[in-house]
Amino acid sequence: MEFRKIFDSIPEQFDKWRPRYCEEAFSDIIEYAKLDTDNTVLEIGPGTGQATEPILKTGCSYLAIELGEHLAEYTKNKFSSYKNFHIVNADFETHDFEQQKFDLVYSAATIQWIPEEIGFPKVYNLLKNGGTFAMMMTRTDYKTPNEDLYTKIQEVYHKYFYPENKYTCSLAYNNVEKYGLVDFECRNYHKTRELNADEFVLYISTNCDHITLKEPYRTNFFEGVRTAILDAGNKITLNDTIVLYLAKKL
Numbered sequence: 001m002e003f004r005k006i007f008d009s010i011p012e013q014f015d016k017w018r019p020r021y022c023e024e025a026f027s028d029i030i031e032y033a034k035l036d037t038d039n040t041v042l043e044i045g046p047g048t049g050q051a052t053e054p055i056l057k058t059g060c061s062y063l064a065i066e067l068g069e070h071l072a073e074y075t076k077n078k079f080s081s082y083k084n085f086h087i088v089n090a091d092f093e094t095h096d097f098e099q100q101k102f103d104l105v106y107s108a109a110t111i112q113w114i115p116e117e118i119g120f121p122k123v124y125n126l127l128k129n130g131g132t133f134a135m136m137m138t139r140t141d142y143k144t145p146n147e148d149l150y151t152k153i154q155e156v157y158h159k160y161f162y163p164e165n166k167y168t169c170s171l172a173y174n175n176v177e178k179y180g181l182v183d184f185e186c187r188n189y190h191k192t193r194e195l196n197a198d199e200f201v202l203y204i205s206t207n208c209d210h211i212t213l214k215e216p217y218r219t220n221f222f223e224g225v226r227t228a229i230l231d232a233g234n235k236i237t238l239n240d241t242i243v244l245y246l247a248k249k250l
Contacts, residue, residue: 003165004113006208007047008068015048015074017203019138021108022189025244026054029106032246033132035060039103042126044092044119045110049075051136055106056082063100065092093118102126106134112171120179127249133181135173135245145192145237149228156224160217163209173245181247189242197229200236 007014035041037059046052046064048071056062056079064087066072072089079085088095093114105123123133143150177184195203201222204210213221229236 003208003212005068006165006211007206008070010206010211011048011068011070011074013202014071014206015050015078017199017206018047018050019140019193019203019240021051021136021138021242022191023054024189025136025187025242026051028187028244029104029132029134029246030054030058033104033134035104040101040128041104041106042100042102044105044107044123045113046075046087046108047071047110049078051106051108052079052085055104056085059084060104062086063088063102065090065095067091092122097126100126101128102131103128104132104134106132106136108136109138111135112137112169116171116175116179120176120181123176124180124249129249131249133176133247133249137243139241139243141239141241142236145239146232149232149236152228152232153225156221156228160221160224161213162217164212164214165209167207167209176245176247181249184245184247187244187246189244191240191242193238193240195236195238196234197226197236200229201226 029035033039035055035058039058039060041055041060041062043052043055043062043064046066052064052075062084064075066075066087066089069089072087076087105126111119127133174184204225205222
């Protein structure tokens with residue numbers, strides 16, 4: 001399977017365990033882009049819709065483009081009650097949008113999979129004049145609130161974490177300005193989660209490189225992480241920073 005389609009193998013688990021974004025971030029996007037029923041929106045790679053419903057609720061004309069066949073079907077069923085929801089199962093990099101233009105193009109933890117020299121110019125061309133480009137992701141810190149436990153978990157990683165494919169995606173988000181977008185800015189929002197051992201294992205098992213773990217490493221790795229958390233009182237604290245990047249097309 002193509003590595004960028006790895007999440008397509010676990011739509012139910014992905015939907016249940018991937019972290020959600022916060023209401024403040026969605027409120028800022030909606031206000032910044034002045035979204036209402038007259039606007040058109042494109043979401044790049046919605047997955048199972050962790051960042052979809054608050055935008056749908058504005059009544060905008062919403063289109064998603066999702067690479068994964070199973071993710072697209074899952075998300076189509078999930079939001080079937082919304083008349084303004086539309087999704088196409090296709091590759092954003094190569095899909096022909098014909099004459100479609102959008103007031104908002106946004107991505108939640110997806111755009112980093114697309115090379116900037118492909119993704120950023122295409123977004124620029126898809127935006128209407130005055131349109132908004134928004135990019136979101138969650139950065140999770142479980143080292144700071146759990147230093148001793150973090151050390152134990154890192155020992156498990158060192159011993160057993162040998163995935164077939166490693167996640168190496170990176171993107172200089174401020175480079176959107178090189179492709180004609182302006183008024184680039186970054187906003188941060190903070191939230192905290194607490195998980196028990198089983199929940200944390202299920203959560204990290206939806207990470208792309210963790211999915212590719214094979215035996216004998218897989219069982220030993222997840223059991224090692226679970227045991228470390230159980231020994232620490234069966235609780236791990238995660239500090240999430242939700243990062244939102246915004247830019248406009250003049």
